[in-house]
Ligand SMILES: [Fe+2]
């Protein structure tokens with residue numbers, strides 16, 4: 789598969805593509821990118837388990853989130869391996885303005901989804917944007933972007949983009965089970981526009997978001 793064959797926004801609820809300059813900025817400081825990425829994976833695992841504690845009543849949520857947490861921990865270990873193979877070390881988690889703003893946005897809209905639906909859709913957007921970003925990284929690497937260290941990063945990001953594409957659908961479907969399909973569909977449209985504005989307002993950095 790080449791970068792050109794995978795449309796970055798295909799199948800995702802996003803309306804605004806990432807700035808075309810982002811992938812070069814991100815790949816220009818690979819240790820910083822991989823350190824941030826590793827933290828994204830461990831945070832995804834932690835928030836999946838936090839959802840089990842907070843909303844065990846949502847049909848299918850405990851098992852879906854347990855499976856997801858396992859998968860995200862595996863990704864965390866894989867990104868740590870990639871970082872260490874390239875001589876990097878895991879830094880402290882950088883503040884995640886994107887995730888914080890998406891959660892605040894989703895949890896303060898008043899159109900009746902309730903706490904579980906709000907949280908699940910915030911996670912859905914975080915997964916969807918990660919999917920787009922991984923596709924962009926895979927595409928840039930497949931198109932010949934030079935990065936230090938062993939080969940194999942393009943395939944890794946291509947595989948992770950497929951995982952994130954599945955994950956956003958998992959969160960969307962759990963939200964529909966908790967709050968109803970029609971309400972979730974309306975909320976997705978509303979959040980998509982606001983999410984695009986958040987993304988456009990953040991600087992281009994060697995970070996996943
Ligand atoms: Fe992941």
Ligand SMILES: [Fe+2]
Pocket residue numbers: 832860915951952955
């Ligand atoms: Fe994920």
